[in-house]
Amino acid sequence: MKKAFIFISLLFMSNVFAQTIDRFSIDSGGASTAAGNISILYTIGEVQIAERNTATLSISEGFIAPQRIRIRIHPIVFLQGAFTNPNAGEESLMRDDLRIASSILIPTTSPYDSTTCDPSVFTTTGANAIVDWILIELRDENDASNVLVSQSALLQRDGDIVATDGTSAVAINSPSGNYYIAVRHRNHLGILTASTVSLSETVTNLDLSTDINAVIGGALALRAMGNGIFAMYAGDVNSDGSILNTDIASALSASGGINVYAGSDANMDGNILNTDIALIIQPNAGRIQQF
Numbered sequence: 001m002k003k004a005f006i007f008i009s010l011l012f013m014s015n016v017f018a019q020t021i022d023r024f025s026i027d028s029g030g031a032s033t034a035a036g037n038i039s040i041l042y043t044i045g046e047v048q049i050a051e052r053n054t055a056t057l058s059i060s061e062g063f064i065a066p067q068r069i070r071i072r073i074h075p076i077v078f079l080q081g082a083f084t085n086p087n088a089g090e091e092s093l094m095r096d097d098l099r100i101a102s103s104i105l106i107p108t109t110s111p112y113d114s115t116t117c118d119p120s121v122f123t124t125t126g127a128n129a130i131v132d133w134i135l136i137e138l139r140d141e142n143d144a145s146n147v148l149v150s151q152s153a154l155l156q157r158d159g160d161i162v163a164t165d166g167t168s169a170v171a172i173n174s175p176s177g178n179y180y181i182a183v184r185h186r187n188h189l190g191i192l193t194a195s196t197v198s199l200s201e202t203v204t205n206l207d208l209s210t211d212i213n214a215v216i217g218g219a220l221a222l223r224a225m226g227n228g229i230f231a232m233y234a235g236d237v238n239s240d241g242s243i244l245n246t247d248i249a250s251a252l253s254a255s256g257g258i259n260v261y262a263g264s265d266a267n268m269d270g271n272i273l274n275t276d277i278a279l280i281i282q283p284n285a286g287r288i289q290q291f
Contacts, residue, residue, distance in 0.1 A: 071176055071199040074169045075136065076159040076207040077183050077191070080223050081234035081268040082131050084279065092227065093157040096129045097269040098261065105261040105270050106132055110152035111186050117154065121166030127158040132185070132268065134161055136170060139180035141196045144291065147182075149174050155185075159209050169203045176200040182291065183208065186239055187263040188232040191215040191222065192291035217290025223283075233287055235280035237263040241289035243280060251277050 082094035098105040099122050109116050112135045122130055134155045140146035153161045153170045161183070163170050178198050184190040194216050197206060208214050208222075212230050215221045222230035237247035254264040257272040266276040 070171050070201060071174050072169045072171050072201060072203045073136070073181070073199060074203050074205050075161040075181070075183060076205075076209050077134070077155070077161065078159050078209045078225065078229055078231035079131065079155070079185055079188050079234065079268065080225065080231040080284075081188065081266050081279065082157075083225050083229070083231050084234070084267050090157075092229070093127055094131050094155075094159070095268065096131050096157050098132060099130055101259055101270045103259070105259065106130060107261060110135075112150070112152050112184075115152035115164060117164040117166070121154065121164070124166055128156045128160070128167070130166060131155045131157055135184040136161065136172070137182040137184065138172060138174055138199075139182060139192070141178040141180065144180040144192060148179070174199075181206065183232070185232060187237055187266060187268075188234050189221070189236050189241065189243065189287060189289045190291070191217075191232055215290070220287070221290040233284050234266045234268075235284040235287075236289075237266065237280065239263060243284045243287045245285075248277065248280055248285065251280055 078094060082096075085095070086093060087095060104119075104122050106122060108119055110133045112133065124130065132155055134153055135150055136153055137150045138148050140148055149172060151170060151172045153163060154166060155161055156166075161170060162168060176199060178196040180193050180195075181197055182190055182192045191208060192215060193206075193208070194214060197204065209229055209231070212218050212222050212224070221233075223233050225231045233243065235243040235247055237243075237250045240246075251264040251266065251272060254260075254262060254272045255274075255277070257264070259270050260272065261270070262272060264272045264276060266279045269275075
């Protein structure tokens with residue numbers, strides 16, 4: 001009580017005397033908690049005077065100090081639609097027809113969420129040119145049906161999935177740990193890793209294009225494209241996890257579309273023609289997502 005009395009007196013006399021406040025804790029209590037992707041650690045009644053960090057842990061003295069924990073991942077996938085009929089001399093690369101169209105057809109806003117990119121990322125040519133947007137999902141290690149977080153990213157011609165700057169590994173606000181990883185595309189069947197993958201701030205490389213057993217379903221989930229490359233099946237026009245008559249009907253109703261960014265464009269050349277219908281029907285019709 002004596003300290004409280006002196007402190008109040010100083011406030012009333014602030015016009016006469018300068019005051020100082022010592023750094024002391026009113027209470028030694030404290031705790032840590034988490035909300036979504038944010039971890040917070042705190043003590044009660046102390047000005048924050050120090051903070052120490054490791055890759056996965058933040059320790060601080062003082063009031064609440066939020067920290068975002070990030071993991072980094074570099075997946076590799078191929079899309080059957082963009083890999084069909086590759087450009088001459090570029091048989092190991094997907095086509096980037098949506099990017100090189102007279103007016104770039106790839107939107108700067110992801111079709112999966114509100115993520116955006118700068119139009120300049122679509123000026124890169126060659127193996128690192130952008131093919132389209134893609135979606136990465138991190139799923140619970142104990143329940144692969146439970147999506148913990150999803151992240152829009154960009155797909156390059158050589159299969160690299162990169163961040164929205166067009167070059168960097170994908171960074172996701174999630175703690176280090178083991179996850180099932182799903183990759184989705186707006187008109188291809190999604191794929192899911194056959195086992196969990198350990199992720200951390202150190203970039204994890206994850207090639208889902210060369211080992212058919214790396215994903216649930218094997219040959220039912222990935223199509224052999226030759227030269228040891230496996231690709232996600234094209235033709236899920238309605239993005240419902242299956243390739244059925246409804247997808248064929250949607251493509252037929254949109255047939256004739258030119259210079260469009262649409263699910264019915266199964267071969268991803270910007271046009272909806274008989275070639276798209278054929279790709280959906282054979283050999284893909286009747287296929288369903290394996291997770």
